[in-house]
Amino acid sequence: MAQNKSFNGRDMGIDLGTANTLVYVRGRGIVLNEPSVVAVNTVDGSVLSVGSAAKETMGRTPANIVAVRPLRDGVIADFEIAERMLRYFIKKVMGSRRLARPRVVVCVPSGITGVERRAVMEAATQAGARQVHLVEEPIAAAIGAGLPVSEPTGCMVVDIGGGTTEVAVVSLGGIVTARSVRTAGDAMDVAISSYVKKQYALAIGERSAEEIKVSIGSASPTGPLSVPRVSESVRRPERNVEVFIPGQSEDNEDTQALLPPDRCTIRGRDQATGLPRVLELTSDEVRHALAEPVDSIVAAVRATLDETPPELAGDIMDRGIVLTGGGALLRGLDVRLGRELNIPVLVADDPLDCVAIGTGRCVEDFASLRTAMDARPRRPDAVRV
Numbered sequence: 001m002a003q004n005k006s007f008n009g010r011d012m013g014i015d016l017g018t019a020n021t022l023v024y025v026r027g028r029g030i031v032l033n034e035p036s037v038v039a040v041n042t043v044d045g046s047v048l049s050v051g052s053a054a055k056e057t058m059g060r061t062p063a064n065i066v067a068v069r070p071l072r073d074g075v076i077a078d079f080e081i082a083e084r085m086l087r088y089f090i091k092k093v094m095g096s097r098r099l100a101r102p103r104v105v106v107c108v109p110s111g112i113t114g115v116e117r118r119a120v121m122e123a124a125t126q127a128g129a130r131q132v133h134l135v136e137e138p139i140a141a142a143i144g145a146g147l148p149v150s151e152p153t154g155c156m157v158v159d160i161g162g163g164t165t166e167v168a169v170v171s172l173g174g175i176v177t178a179r180s181v182r183t184a185g186d187a188m189d190v191a192i193s194s195y196v197k198k199q200y201a202l203a204i205g206e207r208s209a210e211e212i213k214v215s216i217g218s219a220s221p222t223g224p225l226s227v228p229r230v231s232e233s234v235r236r237p238e239r240n241v242e243v244f245i246p247g248q249s250e251d252n253e254d255t256q257a258l259l260p261p262d263r264c265t266i267r268g269r270d271q272a273t274g275l276p277r278v279l280e281l282t283s284d285e286v287r288h289a290l291a292e293p294v295d296s297i298v299a300a301v302r303a304t305l306d307e308t309p310p311e312l313a314g315d316i317m318d319r320g321i322v323l324t325g326g327g328a329l330l331r332g333l334d335v336r337l338g339r340e341l342n343i344p345v346l347v348a349d350d351p352l353d354c355v356a357i358g359t360g361r362c363v364e365d366f367a368s369l370r371t372a373m374d375a376r377p378r379r380p381d382a383v384r385v
Contacts, residue, residue, distance in 0.1 A: 011025075012025045012093065012103075012104055013107075015107050016108075017355070018164070018185075018186060020033060020034065021085070022353065024357070024363065027364075033353075034051030034089070035051055036069060036085065037054040037055045037069055038050050039061070039068075040068055040081065042066055050088045055207075058205075059206065073182045074180070075116045075119070082119075090129070102128075103130050105359050105362045105373065106132060107135055107136070110175060134373060135372060135373045136166075136168075136175060137164075137355055138157050140358030140359045144354035144355055144358030144360075145157065145354050146348075147319075154314075154316050157170065157324060158301055158323050158325075160325040160328055162184055163182065163185075165181050165183055165297050166179075167179045167300050169308050169312055173369070174371070181296060181297070183293045183300075184325070187293045188294075189213060193208075195289035196268070201271040202270060203270075204268040208267075213286070214329075216263065216264050216281070216283040217330055218283060218287050219332045220333070220335040220339070262283055264281055265280050290330075298341075305341065320343060320345060320346050321344070321345045322347075323347045323351060324354040325352070326352055328348065328351040
């Protein structure tokens with residue numbers, strides 16, 4: 001009996017995200033949270049580093065080294081690199097128990113195709129999994145946010161990750177209607193870098209654009225400032241971005257939690273001269289740059305509500321819409337959605353980990369939540385757009 005319990009304790013849930021990969025081990029909780037990045041030597045194809053160490057090399061590698069993100073738009077774009085990344089993470093979590101082959105539950109987008117589904121399962125199997133089960137991200141996010149997914153009542157969840165935004169209405173342990181759009185955190189970073197390049201002829205890196213979004217990005221001018229507790233493996237300070245907060249003195253650290261950031265100084269390469277240049281960017285400009293991706297997310301939520309059965313729509317009016325994922329931390333996004341849709345919008349208590357926590361609960365309560373797993377290609381309304 002003790003041996004069987006120990007074996008079951010190795011089962012794990014994996015939130016295989018475009019930006020970050022989180023691993024939940026049965027009985028231990030979330031034990032790994034690292035960027036989905038792999039540094040590869042292009043000469044011999046060897047893997048030099050994975051996760052946080054690999055992300056540090058992005059934009060700073062010589063010609064023979066490239067930092068690869070094996071997942072794009074929520075699905076595997078480079079099968080071989082994704083398999084090697086998964087193998088590294090599983091080995092890191094399992095430690096010295098090399099003979100163990102865990103049962104793995106992996107999150108996938110709601111609009112996944114049959115080919116993409118098989119790619120995920122094969123990558124996890126090749127990485128050392130004994131059994132592979134898939135759970136759709138909106139289901140996992142709803143479970144992780146504590147929503148009553150198994151009850152005959154409507155719950156709406158909007159999971160804004162790195163590559164995709166998953167919008168779904170959940171009832172009785174399944175998805176009633178869903179929409180997956182390829183507009184999320186990465187698209188916001190691209191929008192910021194494109195705006196800076198177009199308006200100021202200044203080229204900035206992907207990490208700089210992300211830090212600008214985190215520091216002074218917003219979806220609404222009236223949005224409150226959120227100061228989330230983020231682990232070092234998820235987000236590191238970017239040396240090319242310096243944030244300025246109005247009214248903050250150098251010796252008053254408490255002011256940062258009271259006043260929203262107003263502007264930041266960024267460093268990049270001038271497109272005309274090719275020389276380094278410093279530029280000051282305001283929060284209003286960043287909000288303008290983020291207008292298009294934010295509008296796409298609002299449109300996806302509105303379209304999903306249009307397809308929701310009337311009875312479930314009434315439940316959503318009472319319970320509200322729950323935001324999860326890293327994009328939920330964008331300042332004022334809940335205010336913008338609530339104003340546009342005239343429905344209460346709430347941010348989950350731990351939006352960054354909701355999907356991983358939900359996947360972990362699928363591992364912990366495998367028998368009772370089995371009906372929510374093994375997602376198949378869905379109806380046309382759930383196909384990514």
